[in-house]
Amino acid sequence: MFTQEGYDLMGAAFEVYNVLGYGMSEEIYQQSLEIELGLRKIPFLSKAGLQVRYKDQLLTTVYRPDLLTYNEIVVELKATQTLAPEHEAQLFNYMRISKKKVGYLINYGSSGELEWKRIVL
Template identity: 55%
Template sequence: MYEDEGYRLMGAAFEVHNRIGYGLSEEVYQQCLEIELELQGIPFEAKQEIRLHYRGRAIEKRYIPDLRVFDAVVVELKAVAELTPDHEAQLFNYLRIARQPVGYLINFGQKGAVQWKRFILSDLHHC
């Protein structure tokens, strides 16, 4: 499910890491990845709010994933020493609320390599 799209996304992430390395702020990686996605012709939306609805009414809490690529894959970026279960939970929340089945958690904070995880949400429920 969206494997080719994920391959292209991760190629762009690896290119960013190869050019600027690790240890910078998440905002820097966000901006660089946006530039790289554009240069590679990968369609994306950055920081687009998604809303949770309950019984036909929007709740006030706002959710803003870092990226959505190919109008289908939700991406959350980090620049931390290690990904945690809280980071995974954040991405799962975005997937459920956006009603998208595929997400990537990408961490630029580890020395030596980009840390990443691909998630598939198979139990989308109506919110």
């Protein structure tokens, strides 16, 4: 499901990691990945608001995943030493609320290599 799109997304993510390395702030990686996605003509929305409902009532709180690529893939970026279960839970909630079936959790904070997970519902 969205396999080629995932490869294209991760190609851009790896390019950012190869250029910047690890240890910068999440916002630096966010902006750099947005530039790389644009250069590769990969469609995306940055920090698009996801409306949350409770029993058909719209809440005022809005979730904002880091990126939505191809209008189908939810992307959450991190710049931490290692991914934790709460990071996966955050991505899972974004996917559930947006009703998207594919998500990527990308961590730029790990030394040595880019850490990432693909989640399919």
